[in-house]
Amino acid sequence: MRTEQPKMIYLKDYQAPEYLIDETHLTFELFEDHSLVHAQLVMRRNPERGAGLPPLVLDGQQLELLSVTLADQELGADDYQLTENTLTLQPASASFTVDTSVRIHPETNTALEGLYKSGTMFCTQCEAEGFRKITYYLDRPDVMSKFTTTVVAEQHSYPVLLSNGNPIASGPGEDGRHWATWEDPFMKPAYLFALVAGDLWCVEDTFTTMTQRNVALRIYVEPENIDKCQHAMNSLKKSMRWDEEVYGREYDLDIFMIVAVNDFNMGAMENKGLNIFNSSAVLARAETATDAAHQRVEAIVAHEYFHNWSGNRVTCRDWFQLSLKEGFTVFRDAGFSSDMNSATVKRIQDVAYLRTHQFAEDAGPMAHAVRPDSFIEISNFYTLTVYEKGSEVVGMIHTLLGAEGFRKGSDLYFERHDGQAVTCDDFVKAMEDANGVDLTQFKRWYSQAGTPRLAVSESYDAAANTYSLTFRQSCPETPDKVEKLPFVIPVELGLLDSKGNEIALRLSGEASAQGTSRVISVTEAEQTFTFVDIAEHPLPSLLRGFSAPVKLSFPYNRDQLMFLMQHDSDGFNRWDAGQQLSVQVLQELIAQHQKGESLALDPRLISALKTVLSDESLDQAMVAEMLSLPSEAYLTEISEVADVEAIHNAREFARKQLADNLFEALWLRYQANRDLSRHTPYVAEAEHFARRALQNIALSYLMLSGKPEVLAASLEQFETSDNMTERLTALAVLVNSPFEEQKALALASFAEHFKDNPLVMDQWFSVQAGSTLPGGLERVKALMQHKAFNIKNPNKVRALVGAFAGQNLINFHAADGSGYRFLADLVIELNGFNPQIASRQLAPLTRWRKYDSARQALMKGELERILASGQLSSDVYEVVSKSLA
């Protein structure tokens, strides 16, 4: 908790460090009621900063300083200055060592940053600025050092002692203690430091790299989870191979370790050679983890592994450059997931997520550029903008350069900057230099916040056989008030004739046509492209594959959208046409609801989805995606003023109409797929994910009919399926149904069966928190008293409170403000022991400007109450104060 007023830090103030740390030698003595950290830093003046010996200012927080030695001289209290965040020394020569000993308290560290305990195990989380809670240091990513680490702990409780790099020595100590020393040969910033001590078992495997080196692979977990590691291990080996094949990147140490911990603020962390994971991002087996969880494990294992190059070997100069490693690594893991599963479905899911959540962030009070230019608390900037939009920006470079050009650029980037701490500009420069292109204007994507709008209009000249598309781009104002200049917007497009065939694309001035799907770059505020040899008025298919993170609008009518749904050669755009059709139809229902009219669903949506459902040639996962109506959160995001009740009622009405009108087709698909599921052992592969996805969405529609045969089917699926994907959907449809008795029985038997598996209990909490039936808040409050709930565990908070406030909009936005009051109380409580989680849970309240004036006042009132509640962490302070500004 801070006592000083939090202050804003600016990118423009960046200066290279005054001193460097060539070597870092750490010794940890772990005890139950405190731990001791001895650090020896081999330091020198940074030659880049010239001569002279300014004071050395080391970062340090919540450390009890026991001794400090400079150049072998133990210092007295008069020889250094200590503040809450710094230790200042005066070196007398350009090269020197600093030795410190501090006492820290991992056993009471509830913020889960620095060294802390998760259950009985010691572990660390140092990104972004957690290392300063372990020892006095230059805790910034441009200070890179060679680390050796010795861990000393009681042998019986902590048989496994791990740190980064390779194990070089170990042995017994006194009083039942033992020790191990690890050496990491690679220079790294302190945020990549890790230590683990615990009673852990491991699953082992090996990987032979492209140059035939053997790497030992180990996944460490608590003994009861040893049977849930195989999927992560398979994912790791696939990731290692993929990075060799697609990026030419080979692993560089003799050992790669993953440790699963139950208490973790985020998904996982890429510490060099010793990744630490939230157990939810490692553990997966059929009986306990859904298909979505399996895919999430695969993606996060890959993501952290890929950081070994994009993040560790080449790291960030400063935290403003965070997207350098995160945007690029998300782009890399998305490419991996696309190759392992269905590429179109992966793209659909990523875009739906981006449009719903990142677009909302970009339009809210915390909006910031992919490379922010200021922040108060860096932990608040691990955002959808830095990660997901950052990935889109890298993806646009890929689109502009092509796969080969992009690979040349990434090769140059890794070669040129290996071992360095660099900037987003350096990344773009490597792409430019390898391809001989100028990306100056493109770089506005890094510096300008907000989601660009791209309005497109057409004109067809039948006499001249020409077809013109005019693009107008604009970008809304964001809190930084930076004036927006035109972006480079790559638009992949095609033109369809009246039979649904693709037309050859020749731009006026070109000698010949260049394919039927191509990328044009919109670079000006307004720009027209004219296609020639167009024999009939075509229908454009725009922004294929979502080739840029913009809000594109084109005045399609519903028949045209239905035509695209059937004929577009781009799978993503077929889905998107369906979404646009659904949005039009739902917005009409929303308007009817607001006018107090009775609701009438456009039958064209029914027939369009009927066509999709009866098309046996379509990938079943695509069918499932196309059957999914835009979420309430997305409908909120695209509303000028979101009418919570109208959105909910319109969407539920549409779902019920679809269920009634498509009952036969859904029932056939459901039964066929359920039958296969019953007779096929669980396999975590795309075609099986697809079958279960369609089966499950069909069941959730069918259940709206209230028919006894569907209830029976749900109960059968709930009771007899061998995997969590089917079981959890069956539970969810029961929970959202009016069948009180069956619901209660199902919830009770599920909890009894899985009471000892915290990750499964998280799902049990989430399903109930997401139930949109009346009384949602009371149910959530009651569940917070359940013995499996624990407010100190971030996964539990996310499963219950996060699911309620983020997904159960009709209950969270109750007109009396009870949901808001509940969330504010919770944030105030979380702020007291885990600021990062407090700040993240706050997000729904920051969107207050989206709602009607009564709700605005209630939400603002709660933000003001949080602000006035006393000692706010810098995390919560930044989000609340910016939301009220």
Ligand code: TRP
């Ligand atoms: N670098 C991590 C990633 O792979 C993010 C992360 C993990 C993190 N734990 C954190 C960020 C704690 C901030 C605080 O994306």
Ligand code: ZN
């Ligand atoms: Zn990452």
